[in-house]
Amino acid sequence: MTTSTVRVRVPATSANLGPGFDALGLALDLHDEIEVTLDEPGGGSGTGPHAGVRISIEGEGAGELDEGEDHLIIKAMRKTFDRMGVDQPRNIRLHCVNRIPHARGLGSSSAAICAGILAARALAAPYAARAGPEGGHGGATGDDDATGGNRRAPGAELLSDDEVFALATELEGHPDNVAPCLAGGLTIAWLDQSGRPSMVKLNPHEGIRPVVCVPRQRLSTERARGLLPRDVPHADAAANAGRAALLIAALTRRPDSRLLLAATEDRLHQDYRAPAMPQTAHLVKTLRAKGVPAVVSGAGPTVLAFTTPDTQDLIAPEVGNDWLIQPLSVDPVGSFVQFPETR
Numbered sequence: 001m002t003t004s005t006v007r008v009r010v011p012a013t014s015a016n017l018g019p020g021f022d023a024l025g026l027a028l029d030l031h032d033e034i035e036v037t038l039d040e041p042g043g044g045s046g047t048g049p050h051a052g053v054r055i056s057i058e059g060e061g062a063g064e065l066d067e068g069e070d071h072l073i074i075k076a077m078r079k080t081f082d083r084m085g086v087d088q089p090r091n092i093r094l095h096c097v098n099r100i101p102h103a104r105g106l107g108s109s110s111a112a113i114c115a116g117i118l119a120a121r122a123l124a125a126p127y128a129a130r131a132g133p134e135g136g137h138g139g140a141t142g143d144d145d146a147t148g149g150n151r152r153a154p155g156a157e158l159l160s161d162d163e164v165f166a167l168a169t170e171l172e173g174h175p176d177n178v179a180p181c182l183a184g185g186l187t188i189a190w191l192d193q194s195g196r197p198s199m200v201k202l203n204p205h206e207g208i209r210p211v212v213c214v215p216r217q218r219l220s221t222e223r224a225r226g227l228l229p230r231d232v233p234h235a236d237a238a239a240n241a242g243r244a245a246l247l248i249a250a251l252t253r254r255p256d257s258r259l260l261l262a263a264t265e266d267r268l269h270q271d272y273r274a275p276a277m278p279q280t281a282h283l284v285k286t287l288r289a290k291g292v293p294a295v296v297s298g299a300g301p302t303v304l305a306f307t308t309p310d311t312q313d314l315i316a317p318e319v320g321n322d323w324l325i326q327p328l329s330v331d332p333v334g335s336f337v338q339f340p341e342t343r
Ligand SMILES: Nc1ncnc2c1ncn2[C@@H]1O[C@H](COP(=O)(O)OP(=O)(O)OP(=O)(O)O)[C@@H](O)[C@H]1O
Pocket: 013, 015, 032, 061, 065, 071, 072, 073, 096, 098, 101, 102, 103, 104, 105, 106, 107, 108, 109, 110, 112, 177, 219, 220, 221, 222, 297, 298, 299, 300
């Protein structure tokens, strides 16, 4: 029996950030961790039927999530082995430590998909490649740096970082959570005419203090996307384009509350989704009236506020007991891969 193990750590992400629907995203210092072990009888690569998937889960989703082939991480791993053209492993052991809340607008599905893809890619890497530089994604590495700066993560010869990003986007459906999950920091992601994603990573100003207010209520992204209209007024699209541009300036150069308040205005998604999350809509409105730049995080129902020292204390009095208030820093690194046996 040969055994190989990999560990992957992936961050929570907040997408949209107000006006940047399906484009902007921020990686946050809240992580899921997985450990995946492949046991191959006789050391073979293992073909034929999937002999066994064993999953254990700590934290969010324990006792709720599928513990077999329908688990999202296993599905992402299977897809990745197929995409790389390598045999499916027979026995997969997956241990998950889940800290990112599910269906709250903090990118849990992107994190699971990225974790599965990166684990599969690393496990398919030749053993000699495993002692190389750590890290999950060698994509964007600094200001104004588009994807493609591959620093040869283990398995990159089988599936490049750009291909990891493309596969994760294909599985998630849009690139705005996947980009910061892989690369960390603040990302601008877009699709070309053929649907292929690209990103630019930026480092937010150190004065930016994200705070998330997480409600108990869940809302699936699928349902929230179903509330969006097919067409929007030209004036609303134009307003969002200007605000999204302003937001990049505010988040990277001038993080003062007045500018951030104007820069986080949205007309493309938040109001349309409000009926599905009235408490979220109310909290966003109340905080903004007090001068706190607050938005719906991702598809909701979490609220994200960009606080500064002058607004930090304004949040708690507005938030009832049903919400968890979490100040989080920005994760500048993104996904991270480690082989315990090479340590
Ligand atoms: N760690 C995980 N393991 C397995 N499945 C997961 C995991 N995380 C999320 N999922 C699946 O993804 C679903 C949540 O995905 P969904 O896209 O609705 O919300 P989200 O990703 O948390 O929020 P958003 O996309 O708005 O940021 C969960 O209900 C679960 O089925």
